[in-house]
Amino acid sequence: TDSELSVSILGSYSARGNHLCSQVSEVARKTAEGEFPSMEDMAVAERTLLDMRALIREMQQELVRAQERKKEQEQEEQRRKEEQVQAQQEAKRKAEQAAKEKAQRKGLQNSAEDSTMKWYKELQNSAARCAQAIQQLQSPKDAQTKKLKLELQKAATIPVSQISTNSGSQLREIFDKIDKLLSGRPVVSGGRSVSTSQHPQALEFISYKLAEKFVKQGEEEVASHHEAAFPIAVVASGIWELHPQVGDLILAHLHRSCPYAVPHYPPMKDGTPVEEYQRILGYRVNDSGVEGQDSFLKRMSGMIRLYAAVIQLRWPFGSRQGAAPHGLNHGWRWLAQMLNMEPLADITATLLFDFLEVCGHALMKQYQGQFWKLILLLTHEYFPRIEAVTSSGQMGSVIRLRKFLETSLQNRQISQPKGQLSSTFWRS
Structure with missing residues (x-):
């Protein structure tokens, strides 16, 4: 399902996301304790937020790609099933035709030719x-x-x-x-x-x-x-x-x-x-x-x-x-x-x-x-x-x-x- 797909993709990005969050949370903690963030802290926070946006964008793109791959797999599976059904129908038709021909050879018809x-x-x-x-x-x-x-x-x-x-x-x-x-x-x-x-x-x-x-x-x-x-x-x-x-x-x-x-x-x-x-x-x-x-x-x-x-x-x-x-x-x-x-x-x-x-x-x-x-x-x-x-x-x-x-x-x-x-x- 789509939710299972999302979880599997998010898992691969969680480590990077957690690391970025820890960088921002350090700046946020200092501010909460009354310390004024330094210019370096602000630069780190800004860079981290940019990285976070890029990460989210990348995650969204990966999710779209994964959905497309899944759709292709489903279409391929459907195609295989249809081919299987067609093959079964063809085999059935050939078997019926063979049975009919066998019956004709044996003289088992009950009516004249069409x-x-x-x-x-x-x-x-x-x-x-x-x-x-x-x-x-x-x-x-x-x-x-x-x-x-x-x-x-x-x-x-x-x-x-x-x-x-x-x-x-x-x-x-x-x-x-x-x-x-x-x-x-x-x-x-x-x-x-x-x-x-x-x-x-x-x-x-x-x-x-x-x-x-x-x-x-x-x-x-x-x-x-x-x-x-x-x-x-x-x-x-x-x-x-x-x-x-x-x-x-x-x-x-x-x-x-x-x-x-x-x-x-x-x-x-x-x-x-x-x-x-x-x-x-x-x-x-x-x-x-x-x-x-x-x-x-x-x-x-x-x-x-x-x-x-x-x-x-x-x-x-x-x-x-x-x-x-x-x-x-x-x-x-x-x-x-x-x-x-x-x-x-x-x-x-x-x-x-x-x-x-x-x-x-x-x-x-x-x-x-x-x-x-x-x-x-x-x-x-x-x-x-x-x-x-x-x-x-x-x-x-x-x-x-x-x-x-x-x-x-x-x-x-x-x-x-x-x-x-x-x-x-x-x-x-």
């Missing part, structure tokens, strides 16, 4: 804006608009429901009809001429309904008939390339119906009702309750199979050069991120099998050695994690995946998926 989640949210926001923009057509107030809504909806969705493997020429007709509608040209639907020029929101409405229908076909048609994925996917991919907004809406609808296609395992937030959370996870919830697990897995399977077909296909009659609008690189990203996330019982094994059965061959051809490294990682490190979270009643999907992986590694080959469209089909 960039993937940002992309997912942007697609959802864009779809929500589109839904808001078509509100007038979606919820018409007058009879004329209601009629137009139905005509536009049928013109968009009926061609998609007619997609099949009957013939290549029929598929081309369906594709051309959808493309014409999205390009603003009139098409005949239900015996009537329909065009997006009939309403300012018509193009966005048709894009939204078309994307919704493609996903619905995956959820229902592909879920029941796996080979249906290819004709639906090739039309969707071709439309996506010519009309990118439809592609973004397909992804948004797909992610909403099947968040595992992101891949995303939505966490349960505080206060969310159980039934609402089930709906977020992709389950159908109605008055009779939540759908059964078999029905849920079948629908998710259909949508993942459709997605796995879309990323490897392009419309064979397109004239555009360059990369596909949503190609195999997205399949590689999906697979890599799935293997970097903690598996869920039933759903993870089911979707990995479906995905690899449909586009494993295409990924193998594209990524070759890197692909096999990923398959080995899945087999030796990730598969035991899937087994660890799987109960005895859920082993069907796990057994299918194990058999697929064993066969693929033994043959060093993944077979082409059933249902691929051949050149013969396109000539029919």
